[in-house]
Amino acid sequence: MQIFLPIADVPVDLFVLLILGASVGFLSGVFGIGGGFLMTPLLIFLGIPAAVAVATEANQIAASSFSGVLAHLKRRAVDFKMGNILVVGGLLGSAVGVEIFRIIKSYGQIELFVSLCYILFLGSIGTLMFLESLSTIQRARKPHNILKHRKKHNWVHGLPFKTKFKSSKLYISAIPPVIIGFFIGILASIMGVGGGFILIPAMIYILGMPTKVVIGTSLYQIMFITAFTTFMHATQNKTVDLLLALILIVGGVLGAQLGARVTVKLKAEEIRILLAIIVLLVCLKLALDLIMMPSELFSITYSGQS
Amino acid sequence: MRKIIATLIFSFFLSTFCLGSVISDIDRSDIELSTRFDGTSLLVFGAISPGDDRASLLIEVVGPLTSVDIRKKVQLWGIWVNKNIAQFRGIPSFYQISISNPEHPVLKEIEYQKLKSIFHDYLETNSILENENSAEQYHNELARLKKKLGNLSMFEEKINVIDNKLFSYKVNLPKKIYPGVYKIKMTLIDQEGIELSNSEQNVNVSKVGLQKFLSSNSKNSPVFYGLFSVIIALFLGFSAAQLFRWLYR
Numbered sequence: 260m261q262i263f264l265p266i267a268d269v270p271v272d273l274f275v276l277l278i279l280g281a282s283v284g285f286l287s288g289v290f291g292i293g294g295g296f297l298m299t300p301l302l303i304f305l306g307i308p309a310a311v312a313v314a315t316e317a318n319q320i321a322a323s324s325f326s327g328v329l330a331h332l333k334r335r336a337v338d339f340k341m342g343n344i345l346v347v348g349g350l351l352g353s354a355v356g357v358e359i360f361r362i363i364k365s366y367g368q369i370e371l372f373v374s375l376c377y378i379l380f381l382g383s384i385g386t387l388m389f390l391e392s393l394s395t396i397q398r399a400r401k402p403h404n405i406l407k408h409r410k411k412h413n414w415v416h417g418l419p420f421k422t423k424f425k426s427s428k429l430y431i432s433a434i435p436p437v438i439i440g441f442f443i444g445i446l447a448s449i450m451g452v453g454g455g456f457i458l459i460p461a462m463i464y465i466l467g468m469p470t471k472v473v474i475g476t477s478l479y480q481i482m483f484i485t486a487f488t489t490f491m492h493a494t495q496n497k498t499v500d501l502l503l504a505l506i507l508i509v510g511g512v513l514g515a516q517l518g519a520r521v522t523v524k525l526k527a528e529e530i531r532i533l534l535a536i537i538v539l540l541v542c543l544k545l546a547l548d549l550i551m552m553p554s555e556l557f558s559i560t561y562s563g564q565s
Numbered sequence: 566m567r568k569i570i571a572t573l574i575f576s577f578f579l580s581t582f583c584l585g586s587v588i589s590d591i592d593r594s595d596i597e598l599s600t601r602f603d604g605t606s607l608l609v610f611g612a613i614s615p616g617d618d619r620a621s622l623l624i625e626v627v628g629p630l631t632s633v634d635i636r637k638k639v640q641l642w643g644i645w646v647n648k649n650i651a652q653f654r655g656i657p658s659f660y661q662i663s664i665s666n667p668e669h670p671v672l673k674e675i676e677y678q679k680l681k682s683i684f685h686d687y688l689e690t691n692s693i694l695e696n697e698n699s700a701e702q703y704h705n706e707l708a709r710l711k712k713k714l715g716n717l718s719m720f721e722e723k724i725n726v727i728d729n730k731l732f733s734y735k736v737n738l739p740k741k742i743y744p745g746v747y748k749i750k751m752t753l754i755d756q757e758g759i760e761l762s763n764s765e766q767n768v769n770v771s772k773v774g775l776q777k778f779l780s781s782n783s784k785n786s787p788v789f790y791g792l793f794s795v796i797i798a799l800f801l802g803f804s805a806a807q808l809f810r811w812l813y814r
Contacts, residue, residue, distance in 0.1 A: 265779040325802030473777040493791030512805040
């Protein structure tokens with residue numbers, strides 16, 4: 260069934276969108292990822308303008324992370340103090356990111372910019388994940404190899420403005436979480452992602468947070484940042500397509516519930532290798548679209564009614 | 566339908582009295598763009614009373630004015646980058662012209678004049694024209710791309726004429742059309758292309774329902790729209806969590 264998206268200004272098939280939302284939701288349920296970094300490029304492949312895809316995806320993530328936070332709240336797995344500090348940095352980052360986005364959009368190069376950001380991030384993260392999982396699998400075959408232990412103290416512990424994080428059992432400076440939050444805010448606003456794939460490793464390896472509060476706290480931050488990013492995009496760029504977001508939310512929720520209940524008979528490393536391959540494929544497609552000679556050299560865009 | 570018949574009968578009688586004139590009507594004067602809009606068509610009909618049998622009828626459909634950027638992909642460091650090269654300011658988002666007599670002697674001249682006065686005179690180029698891209702090329706590209714989108718048609722649609730008196734004409738509007746007033750102009754011309762008589766009808770195309778609510782609020786009250794989007798998303802996230810908690814109790 261064909262529907263016309265009011266802000267994206269393109270006709271799309273409703274079922275294609277629902278299936279897309281459900282598939283990405285399913286993958287996020289299986290892999291335990293947010294899925295924004297897959298959804299935004301897929302929306303672009305469907306013909307939705309990059310600026311609308313990014314802003315609308317932020318809106319969808321606000322919904323999915325909120326429902327995630329609620330589940331983690333029940334388990335008391337959210338470090339609110341840490342979350343709030345991350346949010347402060349994130350709001351700043353998001354405001355800066357939306358402004359960068361607006362400027363590049365005014366030059367008509369937002370499609371290129373979003374593509375390049377994705378190629379850079381998906382390419383490096385996919386490669387890292389792939390190599391790391393490979394080495395984990397190889398190490399598992401040689402059981403005598405000793406696992407490297409995480410350092411308990413690093414440079415983070417030498418900075419000023421130290422404060423106590425009770426739930427995380429940490430006493431560290433507030434500066435690193437603000438900086439990390441800021442960076443995630445920029446990512447959320449220019450790529451339409453939650454940023455969990457950067458935030459979670461950063462919380463574990465840089466801040467040294469215990470694993471049990473990491474996911475809940477990251478969802479807590481992502482919810483605020485994507486909600487704020489949605490608002491900023493709506494006011495600065497007018498690119499949030501609420502109808503598109505609604506369809507993706509419905510599809511995504513159903514898919515994620517299915518995905519979370521499917522028992523995948525794969526080892527964690529194998530799951531990660533699969534995910535790395537998906538990430539690298541999307542990256543490859545984006546890169547090819549930029550490198551290959553386009554079939555249509557000229558294009559027309561309506562720049563407003565007069 | 567009753568309206569069509571009444572008008573046809575009326576116009577038939579009228580046509581026998583007034584010489585060299587054209588009268589017309591349309592089957593609908595409002596088109597609603599909902600989220601389900603998938604293109605539509607409208608019927609124009611009426612009567613002509615040509616002074617002599619060699620007069621021809623021209624029908625033009627002119628959509629609301631928009632500005633159009635023409636972009637060209639150029640290769641920069643191995644990747645294809647969009648470059649804005651020209652704009653057309655204030656050209657119809659939709660334009661269609663047809664003639665009752667496709668063998669009209671000055672048809673080529675009419676086509677050239679129409680394209681010039683409607684599109685070509687509104688071209689603005691960003692930089693000094695490069696050697697490879699002339700103004701001519703922009704016009705051709707604009708015409709080609711608009712035709713591809715179904716937004717431009719030059720003497721491709723047929724006007725049905727009965728007995729050199731009554732005419733009917735179907736206008737097919739594509740999926741993606743701009744809201745606003747669509748003017749349908751009927752002009753009776755002689756063999757030299759000189760106007761004998763004309764008649765004009767307006768069709769109002771407007772967004773309705775959800776389509777209207779979302780696009781007008783996004784444009785006119787972005788603060789409300791932004792907050793609304795966030796609240797809806799959070800509400801749905803909350804409902805989903807509650808629903809599945811209840812389902813898997």
